[in-house]
Amino acid sequence: MADSDRGRIPTVIADNVHIVYRVNGGAGGKGSATAALSRIIRRRKGQTERGVRKVHAVRGVSFTAYRGEAIGLIGSNGSGKSTLLRAIAGLLPTESGKVYTDGQPSLLGVNAALMSDLTGERNVILGGLAMGMSREQIKNRYQDIVDFSGINEKGDFISLPMRTYSSGMGARLRFAIAAAKQHDVLMIDEALATGDRKFQNRSEARIRELRKEAGTVFLVSHNNKSIRDTCDRVLWLEKGELLMDGPTDEVIAAYERETGK
Numbered sequence: 679m680a681d682s683d684r685g686r687i688p689t690v691i692a693d694n695v696h697i698v699y700r701v702n703g704g705a706g707g708k709g710s711a712t713a714a715l716s717r718i719i720r721r722r723k724g725q726t727e728r729g730v731r732k733v734h735a736v737r738g739v740s741f742t743a744y745r746g747e748a749i750g751l752i753g754s755n756g757s758g759k760s761t762l763l764r765a766i767a768g769l770l771p772t773e774s775g776k777v778y779t780d781g782q783p784s785l786l787g788v789n790a791a792l793m794s795d796l797t798g799e800r801n802v803i804l805g806g807l808a809m810g811m812s813r814e815q816i817k818n819r820y821q822d823i824v825d826f827s828g829i830n831e832k833g834d835f836i837s838l839p840m841r842t843y844s845s846g847m848g849a850r851l852r853f854a855i856a857a858a859k860q861h862d863v864l865m866i867d868e869a870l871a872t873g874d875r876k877f878q879n880r881s882e883a884r885i886r887e888l889r890k891e892a893g894t895v896f897l898v899s900h901n902n903k904s905i906r907d908t909c910d911r912v913l914w915l916e917k918g919e920l921l922m923d924g925p926t927d928e929v930i931a932a933y934e935r936e937t938g939k
């Protein structure tokens with residue numbers, strides 16, 4: 679432990695984490711229903727998984743995150759950012775290495791599961807319950823969540839099914855629901871890429887508040903400005919490896935030099 683880390687409270691420790699996906703080469707694309715079905719059939723028949731390809735998505739990543747930090751994850755497409763977040767959230771097993779977390783991590787992705795046939799209103803309640811809020815807490819926060827999302831700025835959209843929302847509107851509502859709760863470890867995957875500048879500013883301000891409320895925030899984004907405005911530390915992944923871990927300005931400058939982005 680470095681001297682500067684003494685007295686700080688670790689919230690997430692990744693220790694030499696490796697994550698490997700196993701992909702059936704034959705049927706369908708990754709995670710497709712056909713691939714899943716053929717896996718089940720083979721398992722029922724007691725057959726071994728032939729033709730399975732391995733994708734080594736995260737390779738020996740180690741870091742310690744502390745309470746009060748907002749950490750950006752950057753790197754080119756397919757570099758392992760979402761995979762690492764999903765492992766921290768406990769949604770993916772590690773092949774080797776370990777992830778230790780203090781408190782309950784919550785992963786907020788633009789694809790977070792809300793029910794598209796239900797109204798925005800019902801989804802606020804369901805999302806709140808799923809995050810462990812009581813009905814009373816949800817009722818008290820309901821109007822704040824709707825106002826924050828800006829869904830009703832141009833009419834009563836919150837009473838319509840979510841399938842009628844644009845992808846930006848859906849992402850804004852998901853962020854508003856997740857941001858209503860105080861999180862020990864909040865992980866946000868690209869949520870800020872959607873929504874207009876006004877909504878992005880509101881989200882960034884809320885992330886700063888969440889940090890003050892003593893949590894740790896991880897933010898995956900391809901938008902260097904969002905990362906600069908929100909994070910004080912950045913992890914740069916490439917091909918599953920941690921290339922650089924340091925203060926935002928230094929890491930983003932190196933990333934921009936390397937990639938021209």
Ligand SMILES: Nc1ncnc2c1ncn2[C@@H]1O[C@H](COP(=O)(O)OP(=O)(O)OP(=O)(O)O)[C@@H](O)[C@H]1O
Pocket residue numbers: 699700701708709733734735753754755756757758759760761762
């Ligand atoms: N469900 C899956 N099954 C098999 N391989 C996967 C799966 N999800 C991701 N991968 C592979 O793992 C690697 C890392 O993907 P990941 O989605 O974590 O990258 P990323 O950095 O988040 O990318 P992006 O910036 O494009 O969102 C890629 O090679 C990808 O093809």
